[in-house]
Amino acid sequence: MDKREQILASALRLFVEFGFHGTPTSKIAKEAGVSNGTLFHYFATKEDLIKELYISIKNELNQFLFSKITPQDGIEAVIKKVFIYFIYWALENREKNHYIQQVLFSPHIFQIPESVAMEQSQKHIQLIEEAKATKVIKDLPTNLIYTLTNSHLMGIYNYVVNLPTDEQKPIIESGFDMLWDMLTEQK
Amino acid sequence: MDKREQILASALRLFVEFGFHGTPTSKIAKEAGVSNGTLFHYFATKEDLIKELYISIKNELNQFLFSKITPQDGIEAVIKKVFIYFIYWALENREKNHYIQQVLFSPHIFQIPESVAMEQSQKHIQLIEEAKATKVIKDLPTNLIYTLTNSHLMGIYNYVVNLPTDEQKPIIESGFDMLWDMLTEQK
DNA sequence: CAATAGATTGACTAATCACTCTATAAAAGT
DNA sequence: ACTTTTATAGAGTGATTAGTCAATCTATTG
Structure with missing residues (x-):
């Protein structure tokens, strides 16, 4: 290194x-x-260090998530994979996940240029748009879906992080199902 | 003052x-x-100030939330009120809400004694237990419900905080419905 | 009213910290 | 081989800051 x-x-x-x-x-x-x-x-400055650490972690996470999807995956499979693998990534990289949150709720977040923030959420936003366009999920505002998904992820993570490893998987799976039920029309 | x-x-x-x-x-x-x-x-110390500010805000919030419920409210009405009024409180007290999050994702959170943290969540936990006992909501682990509810609340708040006032109410209402659907058996 | 306790002040200090600067070593370029 | 650029070190510095302290002021109480 x-x-x-x-x-x-x-x-x-x-x-x-x-x-x-x-x-x-x-x-x-x-x-x-x-x-x-x-x-x-x-x-150059401590602030730079804080900022670049944040950006590098975010990039690493995004690369990891999108490396997991394959071309033949349908939109639901893609979203599920991003969901599930995010939790596994966060569990394996607790400090990095915690750091992201720490920056998010600190004044340092304002040091991150808007363009960088956009770039990082762009692919996720696209997924939501695609799912909406193909009528897979409800027609709610994209940003609302994005925000709710993120917070649901954090909720699931916060719960399973204290669980023994063998009890995590079922919760993560049903965590996704709950979100999915929320985002798709009730039949 | x-x-x-x-x-x-x-x-x-x-x-x-x-x-x-x-x-x-x-x-x-x-x-x-x-x-x-x-x-x-x-x-006595700056750390003390950070800690006591956190505790005082949390207490104020809890007092506010539970002042809104009346004895004749059923459990669903109580939970809905706590949900809805939390959002309104957060919107009216953005700095206080932000501060809570800021502490939560900082090392200062470890300065809050376990007993104080317990005391503050206790009433909310009781509501969930009661709703589970009366079969109003699904039989999921109480802590999971608690965590998911909190993160869902943050999600809704983060979305509506950027909305003009007159568009907030319907989102908050349907935000509750989404959560409620998630927590109750599908019919 | 005297005495005690608590509140308030602001100058002071000891420590800390982000960042600089100079010197040197290593690498790269020509 | 020589020059230029980049990497590394670590002592040094000026500014800042949490917390102290002795002195004064203001209730409160017997």
Whole structure:
């Protein structure tokens, strides 16, 4: 792992444990095994570090999610895969998931340029639009569906994260079914 | 408003705008119109201030929610009222709602004693237990219902907060219906 | 009214921290 | 081989900040 990544990895661990305030750049550098100066060679400011860490995690997550879908998947299968694999990713990458939330509810979120935020949600928005267009799901505002899906995901995650591994799967599955029932017309 | 409350009010505003790190105690004191020393007379540490602000907001919210229910309300009506009024409270108290989330996804949350956290969720848990016992809602784990309800609430709030006032009500209403459908047996 | 307790002030301090700067080493380019 | 660029180190710095303290002011009480 190169120094830049080493720094990001240490920053992640420390920010999640001690918060942005509670984590001096010196401590990050130390834990990453680099000097103070090196940290500022890669990241001009601490704020930059916070921001780039957020962006890199988001990108990693998106790449992971969309690597799981195959061309022959129908829209429902795609959405289900994105849902299910998000939970598994979050469970395997708890710190990263926590970090995303931490930034989301902090003033640092305003440092993320609108364009970057858009780019990251774009593919998800497209999925919803497609599902709406093909009448698979209800005709609710796209943003409402997007927001509700995200919060439902966080809800399921928050519950299963405290469960023993073997009890997680059924909850995750029925978690998806609940959402799906909510988004599709009742027959 | 006495000085203690003045300090809490200023802290709220500044913490939400600039974050915990970005808000020096001196700035809080200044904005509250008290001296530095006075702030530390009421709150031994900055951490204490963060913690007590959180607890006071949570208590205020709970008191508000349960003041809305009347003895003749059935369990469904009670749950609906708690749901709907939470959204209205959050819309009227955006900073307070934001602050709660901010603490929730920060390391400061670990400063809140377990007992206080329990006390605050207890009444909500009881509602769910009662609804389950009277077979009004599905027999899912209470904690799962609690978590899903909370995240659904946040989802609805996040959506309606950007809407013009007159478009909020129908979304909030159908937001409740969606949740209710999810939690009750399909007929 | 005297005495005690609590409230308030603001200057002060010890510590911390983000970031700079200079020096050197390594890599890349020509 | 020589020059330029990039990477790394780590001591140093100026600014900031949480929290202290001694002094004064303001109720409250016996």
